[in-house]
Amino acid sequence: MKITVNRKRCSGCHLCELVCSLFHGGSVNPEKSAIRIKKDDLTTSMNMPILCRQCKEMKCLPGKKAEGEREKKKFIWDKSRAERCPFGALPVFGNKAYHCDLCQGRPQCVKVCTTQAISVR
Amino acid sequence: MLLDRKIAFIDLTTEKVRVKPIPIALRREFLGGRGINIHLLSRHYTPSLDPFSPDNPLIFGAGLLTGCLSFGSRITITAKSPESGHLGDSNMGGDFGAELIKAGFSHVVISGKSPNPVYIVIQDNQIEVRDAKKLTGLDTLETQKKLRAALKDDKVQIACIGPAGENLVRFAAIRSGMKSAAGRTGMGAVMGSKNVKALAVRGTRDIKLSDPKKYLPYYLATMKSLAGTKWAQALGKYGTPLLFSRANALGILSIRNNQSTSVGDQGYRLAAEALEPYSNGMLACFSCPVHCRHRFVIEKGQYQGTRGEGPEYGSIGSLGSKLGNLDLENSMYAIELCNRYGLDTISTGSYIAWAMELYQRGIIDQEVTKRPLVWGDRETITDVIHQIAYRKDFGNILAEGHFAQKVFGAASRDYLMEIKNFPIEMTDERLPKSFALGMATASRGACHMRSRASIDVLGLPEEVLKKLYGGPVSNDLASYAGKGRMVWWHEVLNAVSDSLGICRFLTVFSSPHALQYREFSRLITLATGLDLSPKALKQIGERICALEKMTLVKDGISREHDTLPKRYFDEPIPEGPARGAFISRNEFAHMLDDYYRLHGWNKNGVPKKNTLKRLGLEA
Numbered sequence: 001m002k003i004t005v006n007r008k009r010c011s012g013c014h015l016c017e018l019v020c021s022l023f024h025g026g027s028v029n030p031e032k033s034a035i036r037i038k039k040d041d042l043t044t045s046m047n048m049p050i051l052c053r054q055c056k057e058m059k060c061l062p063g064k065k066a067e068g069e070r071e072k073k074k075f076i077w078d079k080s081r082a083e084r085c086p087f088g089a090l091p092v093f094g095n096k097a098y099h100c101d102l103c104q105g106r107p108q109c110v111k112v113c114t115t116q117a118i119s120v121r
Numbered sequence: 122m123l124l125d126r127k128i129a130f131i132d133l134t135t136e137k138v139r140v141k142p143i144p145i146a147l148r149r150e151f152l153g154g155r156g157i158n159i160h161l162l163s164r165h166y167t168p169s170l171d172p173f174s175p176d177n178p179l180i181f182g183a184g185l186l187t188g189c190l191s192f193g194s195r196i197t198i199t200a201k202s203p204e205s206g207h208l209g210d211s212n213m214g215g216d217f218g219a220e221l222i223k224a225g226f227s228h229v230v231i232s233g234k235s236p237n238p239v240y241i242v243i244q245d246n247q248i249e250v251r252d253a254k255k256l257t258g259l260d261t262l263e264t265q266k267k268l269r270a271a272l273k274d275d276k277v278q279i280a281c282i283g284p285a286g287e288n289l290v291r292f293a294a295i296r297s298g299m300k301s302a303a304g305r306t307g308m309g310a311v312m313g314s315k316n317v318k319a320l321a322v323r324g325t326r327d328i329k330l331s332d333p334k335k336y337l338p339y340y341l342a343t344m345k346s347l348a349g350t351k352w353a354q355a356l357g358k359y360g361t362p363l364l365f366s367r368a369n370a371l372g373i374l375s376i377r378n379n380q381s382t383s384v385g386d387q388g389y390r391l392a393a394e395a396l397e398p399y400s401n402g403m404l405a406c407f408s409c410p411v412h413c414r415h416r417f418v419i420e421k422g423q424y425q426g427t428r429g430e431g432p433e434y435g436s437i438g439s440l441g442s443k444l445g446n447l448d449l450e451n452s453m454y455a456i457e458l459c460n461r462y463g464l465d466t467i468s469t470g471s472y473i474a475w476a477m478e479l480y481q482r483g484i485i486d487q488e489v490t491k492r493p494l495v496w497g498d499r500e501t502i503t504d505v506i507h508q509i510a511y512r513k514d515f516g517n518i519l520a521e522g523h524f525a526q527k528v529f530g531a532a533s534r535d536y537l538m539e540i541k542n543f544p545i546e547m548t549d550e551r552l553p554k555s556f557a558l559g560m561a562t563a564s565r566g567a568c569h570m571r572s573r574a575s576i577d578v579l580g581l582p583e584e585v586l587k588k589l590y591g592g593p594v595s596n597d598l599a600s601y602a603g604k605g606r607m608v609w610w611h612e613v614l615n616a617v618s619d620s621l622g623i624c625r626f627l628t629v630f631s632s633p634h635a636l637q638y639r640e641f642s643r644l645i646t647l648a649t650g651l652d653l654s655p656k657a658l659k660q661i662g663e664r665i666c667a668l669e670k671m672t673l674v675k676d677g678i679s680r681e682h683d684t685l686p687k688r689y690f691d692e693p694i695p696e697g698p699a700r701g702a703f704i705s706r707n708e709f710a711h712m713l714d715d716y717y718r719l720h721g722w723n724k725n726g727v728p729k730k731n732t733l734k735r736l737g738l739e740a
Contacts, residue, residue: 011412013405014216018190022337027327028190029223039275041216041298042266045404045416045430093325111341114348114357114410115403 001102002054002121003035003110009117010047012039016109016118023108024075024101031093034075034100035109035118049118051109052089052100060084075101122329123189123649124148126227128157129248131241133315134175134233138248143227148651150737153185153227155210156620156665158199161230162208163668168676172203172307173289173314175234181221181280181320184622188222189328189648190340192347192636193624194407196221196303198280203314204291204307204468204522205543205566208672211294211308212570212619213280214406215301217322220278224324235316240268240281243322253318258284260461261296268321281319282309283463285510289313290520292468296460300414300430301406304465306543306565307522331650339647343640348410352632356413357403361434362393367578368438368548371598372699373556375443375549377481377496378474379538379688382549383697390447391437399453404430409624417453424454432456438547439470444477445496455502462510471544472519473505475537476529484532490515538686540567541678551689552699553577555604558712562608562683562726564669572612575631577604589633601708605715613662617641620665664736666720667728671738680725683713 014037017030025032035051058068060081071077075098082090082097090097100107110120130139143157151157158180165178180199187194196218202209221227225246238253256264261283269277279297286293286309293309294302303309330336347353355363368374369388376384389395399419405412418428432453440459441452459466473494479485480494487493491514494501508516518525523542526533538545543566550557555577556569563571577598586594586603590610594603611629614637618628621641628636638655645653653661673682685704693703717724721732733739 008402011403011405013409013412014219014407015190015410018408019337019341022190022330022333025327026333027329028188029325029327031325032327042262042269045299045428047404108337112344112410115412 001105003051003100003102003107003118004121005049006117006119007046007048009115010037010049011115011117012037012041012047015112016049019108019112023103032098034091034098036091050089050091053087054100054102059086060090073101075099122331123185123222124651126183126222127225128228128230129226129243130230130232131248131250132233133231133235133239133250133317136250140248145651148185149653150661150664152617152620152661154182154187154195154620154622155197155199155212155616156661157228158182158197158210159665159668159672161228162199162201163672166201166672166675170201172201172206172209172311175232175315177201177311179231179308179311179315181229183218183221183227184620186644186648187227187622188219189330189408190336191408191623191644192344192627193409193622194219195619195622195624197619198295198303198308200308200311202306202543202565203289203310205541207541207676207678208565208669209306209308209311210565211303211305213295213297213301213303214409214624215278215298216407217278217280217297217301218622219407220322220324222324222328223326224322225326229320231315231317234314238316238318240319240321241317242272243320245324245326256318257287260284261463262299262461264319265298268319272321272323274323277321277323279319279321281463282312283461283510285463286310286313287318288510288512288520290464290509290512291522291524292465292472294463294465296463298430300460302460302465304467305568307465309463330648332647336647339643343636344410347627347635350632350634352635353411353627356626357411359393360396360403360413360415360431362396362432362437364434365437366392370698371552371578372694372697372702373548373550373552374438375474375538375545375547377445378443378478378536379545379549379686380478381696382551382694382699384442384447385697387447391441391449391452395449406624409627411624411626413626419450419453422450424450427454427457429453429457429460435547436466439467440502443470443474443547444502446499446502447497448499451499451502455506458503458506462506464506464510467546468522468544469506469509471538471546472522472525473502475533475544476519478536479529479533482536484536485529489518489528535687538688540685541673541682543567545686549694550685551694551704552702553598554601554704554708554712555607557685557689557704557709558604558608558716559612561685561713562612562716564666564673570625571615572608573630574607574611576629576633577607581633585633589629599702601712605712606719609716609719612666613659614638616662616665617658620661621645660736663720664738667732667736667738670722670726670728674727679727680713683726685709
């Protein structure tokens with residue numbers, strides 16, 4: 001399972017960030033979300049949802065393959081892993097990176113995306 | 122917690138900043154946003170307070186649920202209005218209000234006056250006033266770009282003024298992003314008078330919820346049901362321009378300054394469908410599931426390269442049909458000019474329309490205007506907008522708003538479609554009586570956002586209306602019956618939603634199935650822990666309306682001011698689908714009596730002593 005992005009459809013409402021942080025951390029804070037909306041809001045008004053692509057080969061994790069399966073289920077990662085992501089897809093706040101754990105198979109962000117800019121595949 | 126968001130008092134004269142918590146008791150009385158703003162303004166408000174004096178406080182107030190997982194995230198900006206001379210406030214969407222909450226503040230009160238241009242930086246509980254010399258003269262978009270570059274953070278949200286605010290144009294707006302505007306009542310001019318170019322805000326603080334486990338499923342269920350309504354679906358596809366065709370078909374548009382009310386089969390030129398070729402997707406304000414703004418660009422022709430978000434029906438109507446201008450591209454360009462200069466699109470269009478009718482009737486001529494003012498003349502419209510923003514030539518006269526009567530002469534008065542010195546918008550209210558009463562009684566002067574029962578055009582079964590409004594209301598748009606009740610009900614509800622930061626379009630406005638007290642109550646309780654029943658919320662709405670009214674009463678506003686332009690009473694609509702419609706003075710008076718009675722105000726529209734006592738507003 002992975003979440004795919006249709007950039008053109010993103011309305012920039014930030015609801016995905018809000019539910020992600022609330023579901024995982026119990027507080028609303030877009031900084032502590034595994035999905036992030038990058039906005040070009042003073043020029044083209046285009047928005048870009050950015051989140052973990054669930055790569056088969058996880059360049060973010062050096063070391064044994066077995067570790068990947070375990071780490072995939074975790075939401076909070078160490079910041080250093082974000083630096084290894086070739087897509088820059090792991091949001092960082094403070095010394096933590098926020099990784100999409102797919103909400104145990106029921107991604108909350110997809111539920112609030114009324115434009116279907118993000119969907120489950 | 123949302124309740125731990127603070128209030129900052131910034132005095133630009135003494136250069137002192139004080140930060141205070143907001144007492145829970147105040148939250149229980151006024152929630153936040155527009156409610157707390159009027160509480161704060163009313164303490165300073167006197168009839169002699171000059172809107173441009175340092176003593177006029179400029180109050181930014183985010184709604185109680187702004188920044189949370191909510192339904193929009195709006196902020197209200199309040200001060201005494203330099204445009205009307207009475208109560209001023211303006212409500213803005215976008216991302217600015219939410220960022221202020223994230224930074225730890227829900228309200229900012231700016232008083233005094235800086236000797237030099239400054240901008241105010243608010244970052245995670247810290248406030249700093251900085252020199253804005255390098256920003257002076259920049260338009261609202263360039264100002265934001267420069268500030269983000271200077272602060273090295275593209276997530277900074279900015280509320281700023283453009284040249285119009287700096288030049289104290291009385292209807293200057295405060296702007297944020299490409300499109301959001303606190304447009305009405307000249308809040309940008311108040312900001313300019315204080316020498317404040319911008320507020321730049323960035324926050325990263327948590328919003329802890331009282332009951333996060335229950336909040337999320339409740340929000341998801343409410344959002345799903347709301348987003349599924351026909352109204353939300355249509356708004357999310359077409360934006361507010363969808364209202365243009367409806368208004369044109371009913372004959373409730375302002376055409377050539379309300380000399381006519383429909384453009385008939387030419388309406389397609391400004392209809393929502395005409396906007397589609399320029400649209401490239403829909404955009405939303407912070408925390409809104411409806412996404413009613415287009416992302417648009419004009420790719421060729423005279424206005425090639427014009428891009429923006431929206432545009433709204435209110436702006437298209439004001440700078441298009443109201444001026445006899447059916448050229449959509451020109452309207453879009455004119456709207457963007459206003460946005461860049463920091464002018465309110467609605468007032469700008471309204472004053473130009475007034476001048477055009479005066480010119481048509483020979484009340485003013487080229488000696489004053491320095492150019493012909495011909496209906497629908499595209500270059501005239503865009504040139505005059507430029508002149509207004511920079512107070513050049515004829516624009517310097519129009520920049521004074523209704524005060525331009527001093528130059529135009531007494532004969533000009535009846536042709537300005539205004540209420541309480543504040544111009545009517547893109548519509549004509551002679552047919553829909555609820556709309557007319559709402560305009561006449563709105564506490565910031567002519568305004569459709571205070572109480573418009575857009576739902577009235579649907580002709581819903583009367584038993585549905587009776588249940589909704591708690592009394593009989595006619596489902597005939599042209600009937601006066603029960604419309605006092607309808608307007609009162611919406612006005613009170615809107616005072617609450619504005620204080621929560623929830624968007625009008627997601628509440629009972631155009632759909633009976635949208636949000637109202639029950640949902641508000643649940644959201645507030647789960648988010649903040651404040652136990653406020655639907656009944657208690659309604660009383661808060663009444664309190665806000667009464668306090669706003671008391672502010673007007675201080676100015677000597679009374680029953681005779683809760684009225685409509687002479688044209689509405691004396692000139693039946695001459696042509697089109699609403700031909701013959703007018704407002705009967707007698708019927709209007711009955712409607713007004715009903716409305717006052719439900720509010721607990723006397724025959725002069727002054728809140729009664731026992732009403733003030735019931736609402737805890739005794740002096």
